[in-house]
Amino acid sequence: MIHLYALARGSILPSGLVGVEGAELEIVPCGAIDAVVSGHARPPPTDRANALRHATVVAAVAERAQVVPVRYGVQHHDRASLQGAVAAAETELLRSLRRVGGHVEFVIRHERVASPAGRQPDRAPEVSVSEDQPGRRYLEHRLAEQRRARHAEQVATAELRALTGPLDRKADVVLERSGPHGPERCYLVEREALAVFTAAASSCLRDREELVLGGPWPPYTFATEELGT
Numbered sequence: 001m002i003h004l005y006a007l008a009r010g011s012i013l014p015s016g017l018v019g020v021e022g023a024e025l026e027i028v029p030c031g032a033i034d035a036v037v038s039g040h041a042r043p044p045p046t047d048r049a050n051a052l053r054h055a056t057v058v059a060a061v062a063e064r065a066q067v068v069p070v071r072y073g074v075q076h077h078d079r080a081s082l083q084g085a086v087a088a089a090e091t092e093l094l095r096s097l098r099r100v101g102g103h104v105e106f107v108i109r110h111e112r113v114a115s116p117a118g119r120q121p122d123r124a125p126e127v128s129v130s131e132d133q134p135g136r137r138y139l140e141h142r143l144a145e146q147r148r149a150r151h152a153e154q155v156a157t158a159e160l161r162a163l164t165g166p167l168d169r170k171a172d173v174v175l176e177r178s179g180p181h182g183p184e185r186c187y188l189v190e191r192e193a194l195a196v197f198t199a200a201a202s203s204c205l206r207d208r209e210e211l212v213l214g215g216p217w218p219p220y221t222f223a224t225e226e227l228g229t
Helices: 048-062 079-088 090-100 135-170 191-205
Strands: 002-009 025-030 033-039 066-069 103-110 173-179 182-190 211-217
Touching: 002 025, 002 048, 002 079, 002 090, 025 079, 033 048, 033 079, 033 090, 048 066, 066 090, 079 090, 103 135, 103 191, 135 173, 135 182, 135 191, 135 211, 182 191, 191 211
Parallel strands: none
Antiparallel strands: 002 033, 002 066, 025 033, 103 182, 103 211, 173 182
């Protein structure tokens, strides 16, 4: 079983770096692209320790090569299967390498925080409607709740966009999405511009408890997803 970490060009494995479950890392040539992998007798289980080890390998390789990071869990039965999958997606993978190689990813998300007195921010009152009430009335209440939630999300997204707008000029690509904690903005930033972006982000986030900065990470959000199991 082949566990895949990243696709790269000019890969150099750091001395002493090991893969998931302590497995030895190797580079498998796949035409114009190299695959950073480890071999296993069975698929490694999905747990926190393995996910963190996978992320450590990707980050270490990304510091030394042009990399398309691969999320945890992409595996192939053998080298032939892996090489076939890479060959089939080579055009898109090379395009992704040109787009994200030499870049890192930052994420800024908007979170609600408690007030100084410990009270949660005000929100629209919830309406309790039981399932046995007349169908139309029940559906109308559910629709109203969904509209309130969408409006709150739109307001938070607009606020996040306004507060972080100055960062857009310091990133190659900006992507907005709805994350598990609220709206997020993702930034694809060249490694050479990392210090400049970090300083600008710190200025934007100063005294803004509702904004949280994550990164720098390998640019998973901006990489292709062409190599399923």
